[in-house]
Amino acid sequence: MLKIKNLHASINGNDILKGISLEVKAGEVHAIMGPNGAGKSTLASIIAGKEDYDVTDGEISLDGNDIMELSPEERAHKGVFLSFQYPVEIPGVSVTNFIKTSINESRKAQGLEEMPAKDMLKMIREKSDLLEIDRKFLSRSLNEGFSGGEKKRNEIFQMAMLEPKLAILDETDSGLDIDALRIVANGINKLKSKDNAVIVITHYQRLLDHIVPDFVHVLHDGKIVKSGTKELALELEEKGYDWLKNI
Amino acid sequence: MSKYTEDDLKKELEVQEYEYGFYTDIESDTFPAGLSEDIIKAISKKKDEPQWLTDWRLDAYRIWKEMEEPDWANVNYEKPDFNAISYYSAPKSVDPNKTLDDVDPELLKTFEKLGISLDEQKKLSGVAVDIIVDSVSVATTFKKTLGEKGIIFCSMSEAVKEHPELVRKYLGTVVPKTDNFYAALNSAVFTDGSFCYIPKGVRCPMELSTYFRINEGGTGQFERTLVIADESSYVSYLEGCTAPARDENQLHAAVVELISMDDAEIKYSTVQNWFPGSKEGKGGVFNFVTKRGICHNRAKISWTQVETGSAITWKYPSCILKGDDSVGEFYSIAVTNNYQQADTGTKMIHLGNNTKSTIISKGVSAGFSQNSYRGLVHISPRAKNARNFSQCDSLLMGDQCGAHTFPYIEVKNNTAKIEHEATTSKIGEEQLFYCNQRGINTEKAIALIVNGFSKDVLNKLPMEFAVEAQKLLEISLEGSVG
Numbered sequence: 001m002l003k004i005k006n007l008h009a010s011i012n013g014n015d016i017l018k019g020i021s022l023e024v025k026a027g028e029v030h031a032i033m034g035p036n037g038a039g040k041s042t043l044a045s046i047i048a049g050k051e052d053y054d055v056t057d058g059e060i061s062l063d064g065n066d067i068m069e070l071s072p073e074e075r076a077h078k079g080v081f082l083s084f085q086y087p088v089e090i091p092g093v094s095v096t097n098f099i100k101t102s103i104n105e106s107r108k109a110q111g112l113e114e115m116p117a118k119d120m121l122k123m124i125r126e127k128s129d130l131l132e133i134d135r136k137f138l139s140r141s142l143n144e145g146f147s148g149g150e151k152k153r154n155e156i157f158q159m160a161m162l163e164p165k166l167a168i169l170d171e172t173d174s175g176l177d178i179d180a181l182r183i184v185a186n187g188i189n190k191l192k193s194k195d196n197a198v199i200v201i202t203h204y205q206r207l208l209d210h211i212v213p214d215f216v217h218v219l220h221d222g223k224i225v226k227s228g229t230k231e232l233a234l235e236l237e238e239k240g241y242d243w244l245k246n247i
Numbered sequence: 248m249s250k251y252t253e254d255d256l257k258k259e260l261e262v263q264e265y266e267y268g269f270y271t272d273i274e275s276d277t278f279p280a281g282l283s284e285d286i287i288k289a290i291s292k293k294k295d296e297p298q299w300l301t302d303w304r305l306d307a308y309r310i311w312k313e314m315e316e317p318d319w320a321n322v323n324y325e326k327p328d329f330n331a332i333s334y335y336s337a338p339k340s341v342d343p344n345k346t347l348d349d350v351d352p353e354l355l356k357t358f359e360k361l362g363i364s365l366d367e368q369k370k371l372s373g374v375a376v377d378i379i380v381d382s383v384s385v386a387t388t389f390k391k392t393l394g395e396k397g398i399i400f401c402s403m404s405e406a407v408k409e410h411p412e413l414v415r416k417y418l419g420t421v422v423p424k425t426d427n428f429y430a431a432l433n434s435a436v437f438t439d440g441s442f443c444y445i446p447k448g449v450r451c452p453m454e455l456s457t458y459f460r461i462n463e464g465g466t467g468q469f470e471r472t473l474v475i476a477d478e479s480s481y482v483s484y485l486e487g488c489t490a491p492a493r494d495e496n497q498l499h500a501a502v503v504e505l506i507s508m509d510d511a512e513i514k515y516s517t518v519q520n521w522f523p524g525s526k527e528g529k530g531g532v533f534n535f536v537t538k539r540g541i542c543h544n545r546a547k548i549s550w551t552q553v554e555t556g557s558a559i560t561w562k563y564p565s566c567i568l569k570g571d572d573s574v575g576e577f578y579s580i581a582v583t584n585n586y587q588q589a590d591t592g593t594k595m596i597h598l599g600n601n602t603k604s605t606i607i608s609k610g611v612s613a614g615f616s617q618n619s620y621r622g623l624v625h626i627s628p629r630a631k632n633a634r635n636f637s638q639c640d641s642l643l644m645g646d647q648c649g650a651h652t653f654p655y656i657e658v659k660n661n662t663a664k665i666e667h668e669a670t671t672s673k674i675g676e677e678q679l680f681y682c683n684q685r686g687i688n689t690e691k692a693i694a695l696i697v698n699g700f701s702k703d704v705l706n707k708l709p710m711e712f713a714v715e716a717q718k719l720l721e722i723s724l725e726g727s728v729g
Contacts, residue, residue, distance in 0.1 A: 050680055052676075072680060072683035072684050073683045073687060076686035084681065084684075087681065088675070088677050090678060090682075090699055091699055091700060092699025092702040093698070101695060105685075105691060158685065162686075
C-alpha cells in the first residue's frame with residue numbers, strides 16, 4: 001500500500017531524514033519508535049503532505065501511485081489520515097460540524113453527494129459509542145479547552161468517522177491515562193481490517209501492549225537503524241535507545 | 248482659453264435657473280456638482296417639502312460649513328472634494344435594452360454563489376425584470392398586514408408628506424445636526440431613506456426589510472432612516488442586502504436614528520456589502536455612517552452588523568441608555584481584505600440607573616487591510632449600578648494586515664461594573680494544515696475558521712440573514728491566502 005524509497009528531507013538546511021525506506025502492506029500494523037528528535041513526526045508530516053519540508057530525494061507512493069506532488073487534502077481524499085501529536089484548536093467550530101465538513105469534502109472530491117444528515121447522525125452515534133465519547137463532547141468547539149486525553153480521543157473519533165486506508169498515529173498514547181489508552185487502543189483495533197494499514201509512532205511499549213504491531217522500526221538520526229517484530233519493542237523498553245546508537 | 252461649448256451654456260443656464268427658482272423645468276436627473284444654499288433649496292423644492300424642513304436643512308448646511316472633516320479615525324484616504332459631488336440624483340430608470348449579458352460576469356458569478364434568484368440579479372444590476380408580479384404581490388400583502396396593525400413603513404419622502412408631525416417631532420432628536428461633520432452634511436442634503444413607526448403595544452409580525460423597498464428607488468448616497476418604536480412595541484429591522492452593491496457614488500454618509508420608548512425593543516441588523524474597491528485598492532465606497540438609538544425606561548436596542556464592503560468604513564452604531572433599566576447591545580463582524588480600511592465600533596452611554604450594555608466585536612483582517620475597533624463605554628455620575636461587558640476579538644490572516652483596538656472607558660459612578668476582554672489570534676499554518684489533512688482545502692478551511700470565530704455574532708442575526716451572511720464572509724475572503 002505505502003512504499004517509501006530512500007526518502008531524504010530537510011528543513012531550513014538541516015537534514016532531518018537521511019534515507020528512509022519503508023513498505024507497509026494492507027492489513028499490517030507498523031510501529032515506529034525512537035528517541036526524541038529522531039525524525040518520527042517529520043516522517044509522518046511528510047507522508048501527509050506538509051509543505052514546510054524540502055524533500056531532497058526519494059519517493060513515496062500509495063497503491064503504486066506517486067503521491068509526492070499531491071496536496072495534503074488530495075492525499076486525505078485518497079485515504080491518508082494523520083492523528084496529530086498536538087491537535088490544533090478551532091474556536092467556534094464544533095466537533096460535529098468539523099467532521100461533517102471533512103467527510104463531505106472528501107465525498108465531493110470523489111464525485112459523491114453529501115452524506116445525508118440521517119446517515120451522518122447514525123454514524124456519529126456508532127463511532128462515539130465505540131470510543132465511549134459523551135455526546136455533549138461533540139457540540140464543543142474543536143479541541144478548545146480539551147484535556148490532552150480528550151484531544152487524542154477526538155483524533156481517533158475522526159479516524160473512525162473517515163475510515164482511512166492508511167492511518168498514521170503520531171504519539172496518540174501521550175496524554176492518555178491507562179483507561180483512556182485502553183479505550184482508544186480498543187477502538188483502533190476494531191477499526192483495523194485486512195484492507196487498511198496503521199503506522200503507530202510512539203516512544204513507549206505500553207501502547208503496543210494493546211495494539212500489537214507486525215513490525216517495529218527504530219528510527220535514529222533520520223535513518224531506520226533496526227527493524228524487527230514486536231519483540232524488538234520489548235527489547236527497547238528494557239535497554240533504552242542508547243545501545244542502538246552505535247549500530 | 249477653451250471653447251465655450253453648448254454644454255457649458257446648458258450648465259450655466261441650469262445654475263441660473265436655481266437662482267431664479269425655476270426648479271420644475273429641470274428634467275435632468277442629476278443636479279450640477281457642488282453645494283450651496285440654493286442647491287439645498289432646490290433639493291427640498293424638488294421633493295416638495297414643507298418650509299420647516301427646508302429651514303432645517305439650511306440650518307444643517309450652515310452648521311456643516313463651519314465644521315471640519317474629522318481625522319481621528321485610523322484610516323487614510325484622500326478627502327473627498329465636497330464641491331465635486333452632485334447632491335441630487337433621481338432614481339435611475341431601468342434601461343429596457345439592457346440584458347444580463349451586459350452585466351459584469353464577475354458580479355454575476357458572485358450572485359450565483361450567494362444563491363440570488365435570476366429576477367433579483369436583474370433588479371440588483373439594473374436590468375428590467377420581466378416577471379415582477381411576485382415581488383409586487385409580496386410587497387402588497389406585506390403592506391396590508393402592516394397597515395392592519397397600524398405600523399407605518401415607508402420611504403422618508405413619503406413620511407414627510409403623510410406623517411409630517413411624526414417626522415418633525417423625532418427627526419434629529421437622536422443624531423442632532425450638530426453631531427458631526429457627516430451627520431450635518433446628511434441633514435442638509437439627505438435624499439431619501441426609510442421611516443418606520445410601530446404603535447404602542449404592537450409587536451411587528453415580520454422582519455421589516457429594506458429589501459421590500461428596492462423598487463421604490465435607490466437608497467441613494469445620503470440615506471436617512473428613522474425608526475420609532477412606541478411604548479411596549481417590538482420591531483426587527485433588516486437593512487442592506489448580501490448582494491454586492493455596486494455604486495458609482497464614492498461617498499456615502501447615512502444617518503440612522505432609533506427611538507425605543509418605554510418597554511419597547513428594536514433589533515436592527517445590517518449587512519453592508521458596498522463595493523470595496525479593486526484588489527489593488529483602487530476605487531470603492533467611502534462609508535461614513537452615524538447610527539444611534541435612544542432607550543427610554545426598560546427599553547432595549549440591539550445592533551447587529553456584518554460589515555464586509557466599502558473601501559473605508561467609519562461607523563459606530565451607539566445606544567443612549569437614558570431610561571432606567573434600559574439595555575443596549577452591539578454585535579459586530581467586520582471583515583477587511585486587500586486594501587480595505589475599517590474603523591468601527593460602538594458607544595454605550597449609560598445615563599439611567601441599572602442600565603446594561605453588551606459589546607461583542609469580531610474583526611477579521613486579511614491582505615493589506617487595516618481593521619480597528621473603536622468603542623466608548625460611558626457611565627454618567629447619576630447612573631447607579633450600570634453594567635457593561637465588552638469583548639473584542641481580532642483574527643489576522645497573513646502578515647501584511649493590521650488589527651487595532653481602541654476601547655475608551657469613562658466611569659463616573661463607583662457602583663458601575665465594567666468588564667473588557669480582548670483577544671488577537673492568527674489563522675495559523677498549523678490550523679490550515681490540520682484542516683487540509685482532514686480533506687478540507689485551504690479556502691474552505693478559512694471559511695470554516697472565520698465562521699467559527701464569528702459564531703457569537705452570526706447567531707444574533709435572523710435565521711435567513713445568517714445563512715447568507717456566512718456565505719458572504721466566505722466570498723469576502725476568497726483569495727486572501729495564496
